[in-house]
Amino acid sequence: MNTALVKDLVCKVALSGDPHAYKKLFLFYYPRLLSFSYGFTNCKEASEEVVSDVFMKIWSNRTTLLRVANFHLYIYVSTKNLSLNCVEKQKRDKTFSLDDVHIEFKSIYYDPEQLMISAEMFKRICIAVQSLPPRCRLIFKLIKEDGLSYKEVAELLHLSTKTIENQMTIALRKLGDAVALQKEAFLLS
């Protein structure tokens, strides 16, 4: 789903409370927001509740939705805020750090057969992704899988765009290293 389509759906929800458009938005964002929220709450049930609450808020404020300049970012920020509220409820004394987020990658593990690579290389890629520092992995996922821009991620996580750029460089370099190792092995054999 592209930005124009999301915009169109948001328009329909805002202008006429279109239930089909609302459902489409929900189905599109649910898995993404669930995994994003899980990074903060580390609890599936809590995240499910957070995402449902996010959408509840969207429905009750739908008439003001089109005043939101960037819906895609807005929904991630809402999810982050509600997730943090939820975490805060659980442990009020501990401050939350981005290094505590647990991010699961969907696209890279999803279907190794889609890639023309060997099982060995696939394993290497998985390890590379897993070994990325949590903050780096979160940034990489938000940009690659959730389609946010550098600027949006910077705004969402209260980081500078330069940091996002650096973290993305690190992530890609690690992936590239995993692939390059494979090349060497291939040449040796």
Added chain:
Amino acid sequence: MHQNRFWNLLAKHLSGEASAGESMELESLIKKHPELSFAAQHVTDLWKLKAGHDVSEAEKAFKLHMDALEVKHTDSAEEIDGQVEESKKPVKRKTRLLLSYTLLLFIIISGGLFLWVKETKPSDTIAPQVAEVSTRPGSRTKVVLPDSSIVWLNAGSKLKYDHSFGQTNRNTTLTGEAFFDVKKASIPFIIYANGIRIKVLGTAFNVKSYPNEKTTETSLIRGRVEITIDKRPGELFILKPNEKLIVANDLMRAKPDDRKKLPIVVLSEVTHSSDNLVLETLWVENKLIFHDESFEEVARKMERWYGVKINITDDRLAQLHVGGGPFENETIEQALKALQIAFDFNFTFKDNNINITR
């Protein structure tokens, strides 16, 4: 060090953040260091993999969510009912107050009218109390108002102002669409259009308010306008350049229980074409353009523009989103033929009636 730069550029390229210069730099880096191209290709492939999401899980979650929403909704519905009950009394008092004001106004107006008639009689000049400029479907016009403000009136529109315009007030009433270039002056220029009131001092903006359309739209090109909506008293909407305020007209809410709800107001931006023209005001330059709007809306625009009647027989076709133009000197037949290139439909032409079929 070129390695780090390379991954930085590739990351930007893949996430669509790279500028044209950066993309070129990436290309030349790969050319210079062919050993990078293998990794680049694989990482690009990895990047393009889509995440597999379990739709059935989302579907289940949606059901649960809707149940939760319903529970919450019935709660808030009760709240709303309670409010309505409470506010009944003040409403009654308000109506009575309104009634007495109307009566007072009537007396003042009829008194004034009487005096005015008396005054004008001896001199025997027939000064119109209300001036009116209107256009028929198929024609557009440009008027210079007494205060030197310029108004372009689109097809099938009407602009009214009274004889004291420019002296004690600058009040106008608009039905249809007009582009205003208002001369700066200390008296505010006010436009009444379909339940909204637009107040400006000196600006350029477009107002679209056809009675048979779903929305009333105000698009600001430069300056500043203030908008109040009859049914949302106490709220003031201020537009900045390139912003557009869309107010849903009453006819949209056909359901009787929706009537008491406030009209929906949306603040958005004016639409720019690829060469940075503002589409909302292109008609002022005699150009007709359609930008991602339903065939139904396009037909209504064409009816006004060419002064014809268009009937779309197929419901699905009426809802189809089309775009095209700009049309300038084309006849309606040429314009429809141009649309036919991109969209699948047929049309028949008889006198001034056009039938559009699948």
